[in-house]
Amino acid sequence: MIEVRLHGRGGQGAVTSAELLAISAINQGRYAQAFPSFGPERRGAPVMAFVRVSDQVIRTREKVYHPDIVVVLDPSLPTIVDVVKGLKENGWVILNSHKDEKTLREVLKGYVGNLAVVDATKIAMEVLGLPITNTTMLGALLKATGLVELNYLEEALEHRFGRLAEKNKAAMKRAMEETKVYQ
Amino acid sequence: MGKRVAMEVSIAIAEAVKLARAEVIAAYPITPQTHIVEHLSELVANGELDAEYVTVESEHSAISCCLGSVATGARTFTSTSSQGLALMHEILFIASALRLPVVMVVANRALSAPISIWNDHSDIMAQRDIGWIQTFAENGQEAVDLVLHAFRVAEDRNVMFPMIVNIDGFTLSHVIEPIVLPDQEDVDAFLPPFRPKYKLDPRKPISIGAVGVPEIYFEAKKAQDEAFKNSRRVILRAWKDFATRFGREYHPVETYRMEDAEVGLLIMGSLAETAMTAVDKMREEGKKVGLIRLRLWRPFPTKEFRKAVSGLPVLAVIDRALTPGASGGPVGTEVRSVLYHCARRPRVVNFVAGLGGRDVTVEDFEEMADRAFFYKKKRPKEAYELIGVRES
């Protein structure tokens, strides 16, 4: 079972990202769960969302405390939230940032594990015209971990976004190309 | 054979109500029930569900509207949570006494104060005595199946009682997971149209809701109580038929790895899944722990429950609500009372966990099991213990 924790700010689409991942995995014939960190939804407030993907029936309802993958949608979050908390050994941290590896590892208090970085805000602004980085960050997640199959994710995006799907797919694919992976 | 979909549980519940061909829906939105009624209003507005969606100004009006609607013979659904359910309170007794089979999904949420939108069972436990049949779902699939079951049971001429399907707020209502939505034709075969024997019809007028003077009130309540107890047979038969048609089995009390168990955990609702994972883990470590899931809460399945715990040394009852000043949580108190007359009854220890959305983890279940093992030899000092509350 792979467990994912997404960090974002209210309005950036962390919950939607989680949902799209679970929907893709389920449509692939696997088992999955997606749920938000249930709270009053306030734009800008730090929020979390969780995903579990497994080949077996998932029988737990607790929050994700020991994620395999952490995705951070907002560049300012790692400085105020301990995003690597509970991360499993050989896990992944996937960040939205334009900064270099060394600086980021310092921000993550000397984190030495797997890291993937993409300037998602820039891509989102250029492709979508909005600083909403959720679909872009899904591209980075896919590039780094291959958690779900691309065509299922594209299908989920089409279903969710309708006429806006093309732009979101473009942002996701561009992120897949531009994501830098440090292992 | 149904369609496997990735769907939020709330949306799936609304789809189940559509599959049940509900004719009237009256509801007032409240977190965490909102997505259920939002989606239903969409289905009605889009013409996908041929029903009357009545927007009302409060939950009190919602349930009142539902009573009137069922009385005319229309299949009726509503849903609420927490304060909304509390606001319905006085009307809920009327629904059962007047034998009006509304089906309601309660997305369980804590009662204020402090203000909380998060999950526990304090809302439904405050409605223990309303005379509605009450079931608890563990996952999205069960929520869908139990909604279909509820219409079938409630509207049966041998039952005619309203019914609540409980789903944990957020921990179920807001989760996307795989769910098999049954085919319409299979649902139609399982769930016949609502044809009550008596209904409000201007062509054949009757009066519903007459005064019960002291000379008749008591007899009326006795008749209601007997009919409620008799609903048991229909509840079981409907589950049996459901299993034949859809391949998913449901029982009033379900056990998991209880063979040779020394400690049995008892829980209702979605946390039973986390508890299962905990049981698996402890079994691997050689601890003889099992799980009992109470699916039917009212009428209480005394016979099945006694059978499930027979020969068990310690029963750890996990409550999701407090009953201030009582000798345990609501489920703990009930269970102790049910077991009192059994010669070989397990020692009952009562835990209260997960109030107001506090996460209950695998570790928490391990802690409860460990404490229960300890109490095998020693009687607990307190009537109930809180799990996961900070002491310092």
Next chain:
Amino acid sequence: MGKDQALMSWKDVPFGLYIFEPGNSAQFKTGDWRSMRPELDKEKCVKCGSCYILCPDMCYEADEEGFYQVNLFYCKGCGICAAVCPKGAITMVLEEV
């Protein structure tokens, strides 16, 4: 006061205590505790209908000739009809038991 006596066993209580004969309260004799009852003098009556309008229990009904007649099944003998009659056609007389 004796103990409340049930009119029927719980087994015979109608479903949901429904009333299958609507309006059956009309069968309930409410005029059984009258001490005075109204008597109409048709000679004086002008069929104005004041008694019919003002009777608090709606006991009056017009007969075939157009005279308003009291229904003693419901009349409680309050005397309003006699008090309002402009022609003094209604007299309250002692009810003989």
